[in-house]
Amino acid sequence: MRVNQKVTFSSLSDFDIKGMTFEVGGKSKGKRQIAEAKKGYVVKDDIEYGYGNVVPLWAFGLNY
Numbered sequence: 505m506r507v508n509q510k511v512t513f514s515s516l517s518d519f520d521i522k523g524m525t526f527e528v529g530g531k532s533k534g535k536r537q538i539a540e541a542k543k544g545y546v547v548k549d550d551i552e553y554g555y556g557n558v559v560p561l562w563a564f565g566l567n568y
Contacts, residue, residue, distance in 0.1 A: 516541050528561070 512522040517527035517537050527529040527533065527565035535557070540546025549561045 517544070 509521050512520045514525050516562055517525050519526055524543045524545060525538055526545050526547050527535075528547045529549070530532045533546055533548050535544070535546055538546060538557075545557045545559055547559050547561050547564065550559045551558070553562065554560050
């Protein structure tokens with residue numbers, strides 16, 4: 505992702521990309537940390553499918 509987008513530090517969660525806030529965690533990671541974000545997403549490990557604003561970690565590999 506860093507090749508095409510600027511990845512920056514986020515005060516709310518782990519990182520930002522173009523105004524979108526991402527919080528990375530395991531299968532049981534909640535949405536509490538991104539509750540205040542306008543465009544917040546939870547990136548979870550050990551899930552097969554995304555839903556709502558939850559994205560599987562493996563999907564980030566498709567962006568490279």
